[in-house]
Amino acid sequence: MRILKSIFAHPSGRIGGAIVLVYLVIALCGAFGLTPHDPLMQYRIDRLHGPSASYWMGTDLFGRDVLSRLMQGVGQSFTVAFFSVASATIVGTVLGLTAAWYGKRWDTVLMRLMDVLLAFPAILLALLVVTIVGPGTWTSVAAIGIVYTPIFTRVVRGPALSLKTRDFVDAARTFGSSRTYILTRHLLLNLVAPLTVQVTLALAWALLTEAGLSFLGLGTQPPAASLGLMLSDSRNLMEQAPWLLAFPALAIMLSILGFNLLGDALRDILDPKTRRA
Amino acid sequence: MNYLIRRLAAFPLVLIGVSVVVFVAIRLVPGDSITAMLGTEAGLLTPQQRQSLATYFGIDQPWIVQYWRWFTGLFSGDLGISVTYGKPVLTVILERFPLTLELALLSMLIALAIGVPAGVYAATRNERPADLGVRIVAMIGQSTPSFVVGLILIYLLSVGFGVLPTMGAFTPLWQDPLQNLSQMILPAFTLGCAFAASVTRVSRSAMLDVLSDDYVRTARAKGVPERKVIWRHALPNALVPVVTLSGIEFGYLLGGAVIVEQIFALPGLGRMVLEAILQRDYALVQGAVLFIAFNFMIVNLLVDLAYAVLDPRIRLEGR
Numbered sequence: 001m002r003i004l005k006s007i008f009a010h011p012s013g014r015i016g017g018a019i020v021l022v023y024l025v026i027a028l029c030g031a032f033g034l035t036p037h038d039p040l041m042q043y044r045i046d047r048l049h050g051p052s053a054s055y056w057m058g059t060d061l062f063g064r065d066v067l068s069r070l071m072q073g074v075g076q077s078f079t080v081a082f083f084s085v086a087s088a089t090i091v092g093t094v095l096g097l098t099a100a101w102y103g104k105r106w107d108t109v110l111m112r113l114m115d116v117l118l119a120f121p122a123i124l125l126a127l128l129v130v131t132i133v134g135p136g137t138w139t140s141v142a143a144i145g146i147v148y149t150p151i152f153t154r155v156v157r158g159p160a161l162s163l164k165t166r167d168f169v170d171a172a173r174t175f176g177s178s179r180t181y182i183l184t185r186h187l188l189l190n191l192v193a194p195l196t197v198q199v200t201l202a203l204a205w206a207l208l209t210e211a212g213l214s215f216l217g218l219g220t221q222p223p224a225a226s227l228g229l230m231l232s233d234s235r236n237l238m239e240q241a242p243w244l245l246a247f248p249a250l251a252i253m254l255s256i257l258g259f260n261l262l263g264d265a266l267r268d269i270l271d272p273k274t275r276r277a
Numbered sequence: 278m279n280y281l282i283r284r285l286a287a288f289p290l291v292l293i294g295v296s297v298v299v300f301v302a303i304r305l306v307p308g309d310s311i312t313a314m315l316g317t318e319a320g321l322l323t324p325q326q327r328q329s330l331a332t333y334f335g336i337d338q339p340w341i342v343q344y345w346r347w348f349t350g351l352f353s354g355d356l357g358i359s360v361t362y363g364k365p366v367l368t369v370i371l372e373r374f375p376l377t378l379e380l381a382l383l384s385m386l387i388a389l390a391i392g393v394p395a396g397v398y399a400a401t402r403n404e405r406p407a408d409l410g411v412r413i414v415a416m417i418g419q420s421t422p423s424f425v426v427g428l429i430l431i432y433l434l435s436v437g438f439g440v441l442p443t444m445g446a447f448t449p450l451w452q453d454p455l456q457n458l459s460q461m462i463l464p465a466f467t468l469g470c471a472f473a474a475s476v477t478r479v480s481r482s483a484m485l486d487v488l489s490d491d492y493v494r495t496a497r498a499k500g501v502p503e504r505k506v507i508w509r510h511a512l513p514n515a516l517v518p519v520v521t522l523s524g525i526e527f528g529y530l531l532g533g534a535v536i537v538e539q540i541f542a543l544p545g546l547g548r549m550v551l552e553a554i555l556q557r558d559y560a561l562v563q564g565a566v567l568f569i570a571f572n573f574m575i576v577n578l579l580v581d582l583a584y585a586v587l588d589p590r591i592r593l594e595g596r
Contacts (some may be wrong), residue, residue, distance in 0.1 A: 010414075114292035115287065116491035119570045121532040124550065128566065131554045132305045208422050210534050215424055216551065231428060235540075240430045245432060249425045264416075 006269045014193050016261025025254050030075030036066035047237035048241050058243040076226045078102035081206035092152020100160035114150035122147045135218045144206050163187050193270040204259035209254050227252045295570045300344050303559045356564030361556050366564035375547040382531035387469030392476025400484035418474025427540045429468040444542040464541045481524050483515040524580030532569040
């Protein structure tokens with residue numbers, strides 16, 4: 001409750017939070033098919049129809065409703081972003097915690113492995129995963145998840161290493177607390193703040209990467225809609241039908257902006273040490 | 278010194294790791310490479326022909342033997358032969374690299390030319406309307422993917438001025454500098470814009486930190502003109518995080534800006550990798566990914582070193 005109040009009191013938090021909330025509603029509607037028209041339905045007679053009362057954002061080359069496709073696309077983007085960041089967070093946290101706790105050889109092997117993954121530029125690593133598994137929504141989830149796992153591992157390992165040597169952890173050990181209890185109760189709980197900030201910012205990156213992958217034709221496959229794919233399709237028609245460029249571009253931008261603003265606000269609120277005015 | 282030695286010692290290890298990951302990843306791709314190479318014509322091969330092709334390319338050997346052959350080949354610059362281009366992989370990569378390098382340098386230049394002054398300007402007007410304006414623009418810039426910027430630029434140029442940017446062609450800088458710039462300026466600006474936003478944010482916050490330092494206060498108290506305080510005393514120290522950020526970004530850009538190269542149909546490294554992946558040109562993907570990762574690691578190492586040079590207070594040993 002207190003955190004919600006703080007977000008609301010923070011100017012970026014207020015705007016970012018509002019944008020994210022609106023997008024969540026759109027994404028849910030899009031994912032569950034609550035759209036004004038069927039996103040796949042081709043109204044041939046209304047091809048390349050400009051924005052109007054019946055098609056608020058116009059129609060595309062095949063006469064499909066842009067607003068409905070946009071909503072479905074937002075649903076897709078958020079699904080990919082959510083699941084990829086969730087998996088990266090879970091795997092990264094477990095790896096980071098165990099690396100810090102067990103140390104020695106396990107830590108060395110694990111962190112070198114993360115160094116190897118970090119040696120690839122993100123989009124390249126994602127492309128490599130897509131090549132192996134073949135393009136698709138869940139491949140994007142796996143690709144983006146793998147790209148961000150090393151980052152979460154590092155975010156967790158650093159602070160976990162210093163927490164491990166703190167008195168309250170020693171005390172817990174002396175009292176005979178189990179390893180799992182100490183790891184989850186004493187280490188993990190103290191890492192919630194940096195993790196929350198990282199998750200919010202990672203969601204923004206994941207949306208960006210997903211849009212990039214689907215723009216290249218390696219993400220969600222047609223005829224399903226995705227924002228990157230819609231933009232890519234708009235390239236040859238942008239003079240004739242600028243709404244095909246404008247709405248998906250705006251939708252991608254605003255969604256990333258929302259998470260960036262929220263992430264900035266959360267960093268200010270939860271981590272005063274790294275506060276950047 | 279300790280830290281540097283450890284970093285250098287880990288370098289070959291990480292590189293070997295990268296080569297293993299790339300090698301295994303490519304072999305996990307479904308389908309055999311002979312079918313991928315020949316397409317539908319592979320069906321016409323007799324089992325004997327298929328076997329002799331496999332022997333020729335060495336793919337009938339166990340993975341470990343194949344890996345060893347590839348790995349030892351790396352030391353003599355032999356990355357294999359690209360099936361699509363019919364040329365050695367290294368030759369294909371080096372043909373594409375100048376464009377990627379130029380694009381990376383140009384876009385960095387644009388980003389720094391916009392970002393640093395904007396960040397300094399905002400920091401000196403902290404919490405005033407001008408600062409707020411710069412921050413809002415930077416935030417929006419940071420949230421706009423480069424391909425959105427690129428498409429909007431193309432749209433504005435074609436609708437507003439009736440000109441279409443030159444696409445698909447690349448004239449090397451040394452052949453015709455003007456022609457080269459006319460082809461590169463738009464993609465470079467596209468990449469530079471997105472990056473300028475991050476540079477602005479980082480230089481603003483670094484500048485704010487430095488401006489509250491004691492030595493800046495001392496300089497002001499001594500009566501040093503404000504301009505000089507900002508540009509001569511404060512800025513050099515505020516540049517440390519900007520250098521780090523630029524280095525990392527430069528490393529990324531050397532891997533080829535896949536999407537921007539795709540939009541402007543530029544024959545750079547990124548687009549080459551994408552095409553090689555789509556064509557299943559395994560040798561090329563393998564070689565190019567290793568080349569890119571190698572560059573990326575070298576740049577990151579140099580950034581770490583530059584860190585110590587720029588700010589002698591930073592002691593790398595402790596990290």
